[in-house]
Amino acid sequence: MEISVVSTRPFTDQKPGTSGLRKQVSSFRRPHYLENFVQSIFDSQPMLRGSELVLGGDGRFFNREAVQIILRMACANEIRKVTVGRGGILSTPAASHLIRTRGAAGGIVLSASHNPGGPGGDFGIKFNVANGGPAPESVTGAIHAASLEVDHYRIARSPHIDIDHVGRRQAGEMEVEVVDPVHDYADLMESLFDFPAMRDLLHSGSFTMRFDAMHAVTGPYAEEILEQRLGAPAGTVMRKEPLADFGGCHPDPNLTHARELGQLMYGRGAPDFGAASDGDGDRNMILGAGFFVSPSDSLAVLAANAHLIPAYRGGLKGVARSMPTSQAIDAVADALGIPCYETPTGWKFFGNLLDDGRITLCGEESFGTSSDHVREKDGLWAVLFWLNLIAVRNQPVATIVREHWQRYGRHYYTRHDYEEIESGRADALMSRLRATFPELPGRRFGSLRVRTADDFSYRDPVDDSVSTGQGLRILFEDGSRIVFRLSGTGTMGATLRVYVERHETRTDQLDEDNQAALAALIEIAGSVADIRNLTGKDAPDVIT
Ligand code: G1P
């Protein structure tokens, strides 16, 4: 096959963020933009030559074009084989699973996760390594360095490659295998959970559920698993056709963007269980009738009940959470006598702990939870875990969570996001706040006293790599915390995230309104960081 070597010039903005390179579609459609980044992956990861690569994405606008370009570039860069999901589709956890089971040297996942899609929306590209997980910082750093030097890229002049029919075909010397995107993943789920018990629950006549696929990638996965294999009635999966623009919606599973599901779950005759996932299928939101389970609580409840699930019957080796995630899971780890690791934000930091067998479960406050069955967070896995739990405990979601609070106390928790702040202002806010830290310890705010204030850094216990500047923390003597960090996934301006947490153990104080229970801390956060003044915003844009 004829190969073109195309001259190009570096783009200076191809530094991967919290989760890959994410930009507006218009950026990715600039001549050479995608090609430069893909060539930078191949240049910085020479072990890909002669090996297998997994490729797929969440089906958003530009997915199909990008798949064709990457296939032609893979061929020109001497990749031996590319395994691609039919139609160019693979959810993030399904891609992770395929990389692992195929023994691939890596994978390329096309997604901007929960960001909106369509011509005016966002697109993204992530490189995953051989363990199936997001590339660690050393690898993303090498890709970024290569992107600053790239002066040509290689691409095969091949005709359109058929990705819509399952089977093997050749593109020059390279093999392309198109696989059903759902099948292997559904089998994996069936191997982890008690499908017969879940089937009985769904057929009991006294239990109903809804899953909102948000017109994103999980539609076909949820239909196969929930409606086909588990026999839930048709209609259980809402918004199940994947659309390139997600039907004009924001595929972010929270009560703002999954509004219809929220209304159902808080309405009369609500289903017993409600759940949603995001654009690429790695996030999850869990609801009971009239009840929202915070992601941090969800992680803690799963850990505390893992012994009831077939895959985790033998116990958990350890658990991990990202630093801003609430400490609810720490309390469970304490009770179980297992280690609990605190990592920086982003799934890539869990990879070493999982590979080294130090942890079994991990999660983030940002609606991400998973286990050692893959190396990504996994939305449907979390939903099935809950369904299995409900089937075994035979209790409503709200009761399971309230019993958890009775035992471990409740970690009231919220995140306030201030979006699209001018980057200079956001940086100024963070540096001014950091400058106040030396004076904060010992200072009193009402009944609260600051114990320490620091800029979080992490030493990976497996490879000793150090990541600094991972969020500003104010820790109070009673265990309350306020954390400030700037998002690494936004595509417009800067997003300030403020995370607030307080542990309540008085058993008659566990059912308060979340925001009200945190009001004093929210007030302190606003004043120490001078948020109103420095962002020009009176209130956060999103509260979760
Ligand atoms: C956000 C979340 C983070 C998650 C990431 C990718 O990153 O906060 O927990 O891992 O998306 O889904 P951020 O925008 O905060 O950098």
Ligand code: ZN
């Ligand atoms: Zn996602």
